[in-house]
Amino acid sequence: MPGSRYRSISVEVVAVQGIQPSQKAIDSMVSFLRQETGKPVTVTNGAVIPKEQADRLTPEAMATLAFNGPKHDDEAYLPILFYCDEGASNKYDGWVPSTYHCGIFVNMAFAQPYDSAMAWTLRHESSHVLGLCRNRSHGDGVHCNDSNCVMYHAQVIRDSLTAMIFTSNAATIERREKQSRANMNLCSKCQEDLHQPAAQATGNDVEFAGPFLVRHEKGYCVASLAAYTFIMFGDAPQFDWKRQLADARKSVLEHAAELKTDPGSSLCACARITVDDHSPESIASARNVFERVKQDFEDGVRVAGAEGLATLEAALAKAASQPGAK
Numbered sequence: 142m143p144g145s146r147y148r149s150i151s152v153e154v155v156a157v158q159g160i161q162p163s164q165k166a167i168d169s170m171v172s173f174l175r176q177e178t179g180k181p182v183t184v185t186n187g188a189v190i191p192k193e194q195a196d197r198l199t200p201e202a203m204a205t206l207a208f209n210g211p212k213h214d215d216e217a218y219l220p221i222l223f224y225c226d227e228g229a230s231n232k233y234d235g236w237v238p239s240t241y242h243c244g245i246f247v248n249m250a251f252a253q254p255y256d257s258a259m260a261w262t263l264r265h266e267s268s269h270v271l272g273l274c275r276n277r278s279h280g281d282g283v284h285c286n287d288s289n290c291v292m293y294h295a296q297v298i299r300d301s302l303t304a305m306i307f308t309s310n311a312a313t314i315e316r317r318e319k320q321s322r323a324n325m326n327l328c329s330k331c332q333e334d335l336h337q338p339a340a341q342a343t344g345n346d347v348e349f350a351g352p353f354l355v356r357h358e359k360g361y362c363v364a365s366l367a368a369y370t371f372i373m374f375g376d377a378p379q380f381d382w383k384r385q386l387a388d389a390r391k392s393v394l395e396h397a398a399e400l401k402t403d404p405g406s407s408l409c410a411c412a413r414i415t416v417d418d419h420s421p422e423s424i425a426s427a428r429n430v431f432e433r434v435k436q437d438f439e440d441g442v443r444v445a446g447a448e449g450l451a452t453l454e455a456a457l458a459k460a461a462s463q464p465g466a467k
Contacts, residue, residue: 146348149180151211155187155204156223157195160249166259167221169325173264173291174219177327177335178271185212187220199400200224200246201238201368201407202393208244208366210351210382218349219270221245221263230404235262237269240407240439241367243354245270261325264291268327271335279330290328350382360430363442368393368400370409370441372449374430378412409441411449427453 152171156162171182188207195203200222208220220243227250234252237245245266252259274280274292285292327335346357353364353371362378364371369389373380392408393400400406414427431453434446 146215147180147217148215149217150174150178150182151213151216151218152182152184153187153208153218153220154184154223155190155207155220157190157203157225158192160223160225162223163256163259165256166263169260170263170267174267177332195224197401198397199368199404200226200248201405202397202400204244204246204367205369205393206390208352211349218243218352219245219267220352221247223247223249225249235266237266238367240370241354241365243270243349244367261291264325268292268331273327273331273334276334285328285331287328287330289324290331291324291326292331293324350380351386353382353386355380358437359433361434363437363439368407370407370439372409372411372434372442372445374412374414407441409445411445414449414453424457
């Protein structure tokens with residue numbers, strides 16, 4: 142992000158009714174982002190989600206309904222959702238969805254009840270958003286090997302912070318507090334990675350369109366929300382994100398119960414692909430695009446590619462069976 146096209150970072154904070162995010166922790170994350178990216182950071186307080194609605198929705202669905210995107214086109218977008226789900230299978234207090242990796246989700250049911258722990262969580266997760274720890278020369282592809290780095294394995298730090306609450310030994314408390322402060326910043330190797338795009342590269346051209354994270358691939362684009370994905374065709378398709386956001390939110394509400402029974406799942410839709418002249422060349426081109434979509438790294442996109450190809454083949458077969466068809 143430091144060398145990206147975006148001049149600043151827009152943080153949007155969304156919370157379920159009754160949850161009060163730690164302002165000190167948010168301020169700590171903002172300071173961290175400014176320091177590490179060299180970019181201005183603004184914070185917007187977004188929607189407050191009614192608890193009755195939250196109880197019926199997955200966190201991904203809540204985010205899809207509530208995240209609104211940056212105010213300006215030249216801002217990178219980092220939304221945060223604070224919610225509470227004691228029955229979640231994922232027991233981490235903070236996490237970043239693999240298909241919507243610009244957002245931070247904080248489950249307060251598993252959060253430590255003090256500001257410094259939440260500050261660490263937000264700094265750690267925002268570092269994932271920045272794309273860190275893909276460099277395996279000093280980590281496992283997810284976390285850093287340096288025990289003094291904020292990107293050191295999350296559970297180890299959480300265990301240390303938890304233990305600090307339940308000990309009365311002054312020396313132990315002092316040692317662990319010192320360790321937790323050390324763990325609030327990036328190590329030198331992660332800082333180097335942050336300022337060397339090749340070390341963070343995903344191989345995809347990614348941009349924001351409202352709250353959508355848009356990924357450009359050869360012949361198609363994937364526009365993602367936390368619980369909804371839209372596939373478009375062409376290298377630079379026109380994208381009316383406001384209209385698509387309205388469609389996404391309508392779909393999420395209609396399928397809320399279905400999503401709730403399958404945690405982590407999302408909805409997927411495809412734009413229509415047209416074969417204008419039905420020439421062998423245009424048909425082959427359409428088939429090739431769907432074959433590439435079927436190889437995408439996201440499960441939902443691959444499924445949509447297979448379904449799209451089947452629909453295309455059925456349409457071509459129907460057209461070929463019509464009287465006068467060549």
